[in-house]
Amino acid sequence: MSAIEEFAERGHERVGIFTDRATGIVAIIAVHDTTLGPGLGGCRMRPYPTLDDALHDALGLSEGMTYKNSLAGLNLGGGKAVLVADRTLTVGREDLFLSFGRCVESMGGAYITAEDMGTTVADMEVIRRVTAHVSGRDPQCGGAGDPSPWTALGLFESMRVCLERVLGTTSFEGKRVVIQGAGAVGRYLAAHLKRAGAVLSFSDAREKALADACREFEADAVSIDEVYATPCDIFSPCAISNILTPDSIARLQCRIVAGAANTQLSTAEDEVRLVNRGILYAPDFVINSGGVILCAEEREPGGYTETRVRERVGRIPETLRRVLEESARVGELPGRTAVRLAKERIAQARRGS
Numbered sequence: 001m002s003a004i005e006e007f008a009e010r011g012h013e014r015v016g017i018f019t020d021r022a023t024g025i026v027a028i029i030a031v032h033d034t035t036l037g038p039g040l041g042g043c044r045m046r047p048y049p050t051l052d053d054a055l056h057d058a059l060g061l062s063e064g065m066t067y068k069n070s071l072a073g074l075n076l077g078g079g080k081a082v083l084v085a086d087r088t089l090t091v092g093r094e095d096l097f098l099s100f101g102r103c104v105e106s107m108g109g110a111y112i113t114a115e116d117m118g119t120t121v122a123d124m125e126v127i128r129r130v131t132a133h134v135s136g137r138d139p140q141c142g143g144a145g146d147p148s149p150w151t152a153l154g155l156f157e158s159m160r161v162c163l164e165r166v167l168g169t170t171s172f173e174g175k176r177v178v179i180q181g182a183g184a185v186g187r188y189l190a191a192h193l194k195r196a197g198a199v200l201s202f203s204d205a206r207e208k209a210l211a212d213a214c215r216e217f218e219a220d221a222v223s224i225d226e227v228y229a230t231p232c233d234i235f236s237p238c239a240i241s242n243i244l245t246p247d248s249i250a251r252l253q254c255r256i257v258a259g260a261a262n263t264q265l266s267t268a269e270d271e272v273r274l275v276n277r278g279i280l281y282a283p284d285f286v287i288n289s290g291g292v293i294l295c296a297e298e299r300e301p302g303g304y305t306e307t308r309v310r311e312r313v314g315r316i317p318e319t320l321r322r323v324l325e326e327s328a329r330v331g332e333l334p335g336r337t338a339v340r341l342a343k344e345r346i347a348q349a350r351r352g353s
Contacts, residue, residue, distance in 0.1 A: 003055045010063050014110060018103040023096045025083065027103050028054055030062035031110050032078040035346045038109055039079025040296060041065035042116025045087045057241055058082045060263040067342035068285035071319055074296045079111040087118030094126055101127035109133055114147065114295040121146055135295035144304035147291030152188035154290030154316040155260050158282055159234060161317045162256045165324060166280050173197035176232040178222060181239030182213035185260045189238065190217045203227035228252050237261040249273045258282040271335045283338040286320050
């Protein structure tokens with residue numbers, strides 16, 4: 001499917017592709033649906049191999065944000081941005097994000113940006129100089145800060161729901177969890193799991209990040225080639241998108257897939273493959289919404305309050321439980337049930353009910 005065909009198939013409202021010769025910026029902002037409100041979603045920074053790869057990621061991620069924000073009960077639509085650049089960039093980084101901020105501003109409020117893979121609270125403060133359409137800002141400047149801890153908390157508590165359903169227990173004691181991605185979310189998740197008695201393994205292509213995480217959490221290191229075939233109770237993808245493919249699913253040695261990465265399935269059919277392998281898949285956009293809840297709360301009248309964020313993040317496991325129960329009741333895959341429930345809320349909003 002070409003990028004134009006994918007754009008039409010997914011039903012996006014708007015996609016902007018931006019370049020800036022002065023900074024070398026290549027940015028894509030995709031707005032999927034604004035029925036519930038402006039599209040809120042993070043800005044991902046990666047050296048994509050091709051512009052088509054970047055566009056495909058932006059389209060899939062922004063559609064996922066529509067469903068994530070809907071199921072989280074937020075009055076926000078789905079949007080996402082990608083920057084084709086090295087996440088470790090230091091020289092010229094400020095100018096790059098000033099340029100990107102002007103791209104966000106040009107969307108006229110249809111898109112609100114925030115942190116994602118490769119971007120930081122400091123980057124959001126730079127963007128704030130040229131647009132108000134940004135969230136996840138520095139607490140010292142009135143923002144709510146890094147959303148990663150809240151993403152990890154919602155994911156951790158959702159894993160309990162998965163354990164109960166598959167293994168008949170909510171205890172992590174002695175359960176092995178393989179975390180793919182030693183970034184911020186993966187490490188915050190590991191802290192929860194370690195305290196709960198889980199046995200941890202990490203995998204990451206970045207040698208230093210992997211070594212640091214393994215040392216901090218007394219975890220085993222797993223190579224990126226062997227991560228899917230490592231026996232465990234829970235496999236937790238917390239890095240890039242589209243990692244669940246026919247090949248990787250065939251190699252999995254787990255009972256549960258529950259991770260923070262967005263759009264983990266390469267195609268909708270991959271959830272069928274997981275079911276056929278006897279693996280429970282917790283839909284990523286259901287369980288990883290803690291971060292976007294924080295970013296949304298920052299924009300509430302009076303600003304963010306931790307009590308309100310904690311209450312809303314605390315409801316994520318109940319949303320997952322509702323999705324799994326409804327899925328079993330109607331004989332539908334959990335991912336498809338989650339999308340259906342998200343679309344039903346959006347349809348009600350379109351009808352004005």
